[in-house]
Amino acid sequence: MQNPISTALGTVQNIEDLVRVHTQHGVVTADSDAHVVEPNAMLALNVAELVPIYARRCGTTNDEIASVLSDLVSDLRHLADAIGIEWDELDERAADHHAAEVAR
Numbered sequence: 001m002q003n004p005i006s007t008a009l010g011t012v013q014n015i016e017d018l019v020r021v022h023t024q025h026g027v028v029t030a031d032s033d034a035h036v037v038e039p040n041a042m043l044a045l046n047v048a049e050l051v052p053i054y055a056r057r058c059g060t061t062n063d064e065i066a067s068v069l070s071d072l073v074s075d076l077r078h079l080a081d082a083i084g085i086e087w088d089e090l091d092e093r094a095a096d097h098h099a100a101e102v103a104r
Contacts, residue, residue: 005041015052015061015068022048040101 008021025045054075055061055068063071080087 003038003041005038005045009041009044009048012065014063014065015055018048018065019052021045022052039104043101 005021005025008024012018012021022045051065051068051072052061054072055063058068058071060068060071077087080090
């Protein structure tokens with residue numbers, strides 16, 4: 001059975017939906033009950049607040065969420081290049097963190 005935040009995140013198709021879910025569930029701290037019950041949903045909400053800001057700056061607030069996230073990842077690759085971080089190593093580390101987090 002999914003929990004309320006996970007269920008709400010599962011409905012997100014665009015930036016407006018993401019803002020709605022973030023507004024409904026607000027900022028939840030690491031010591032809140034929701035963080036214990038839905039730790040991965042809380043990790044998603046941590047970044048959900050930032051995605052609309054990025055989309056506004058890029059003029060992509062009307063795009064599908066998958067497109068916005070793809071653009072964001074692409075721009076993160078540019079940032080990694082610019083500051084001298086090897087993207088493949090960063091991506092591998094992120095994949096390891098993600099796997100450990102979803103396994104708990």
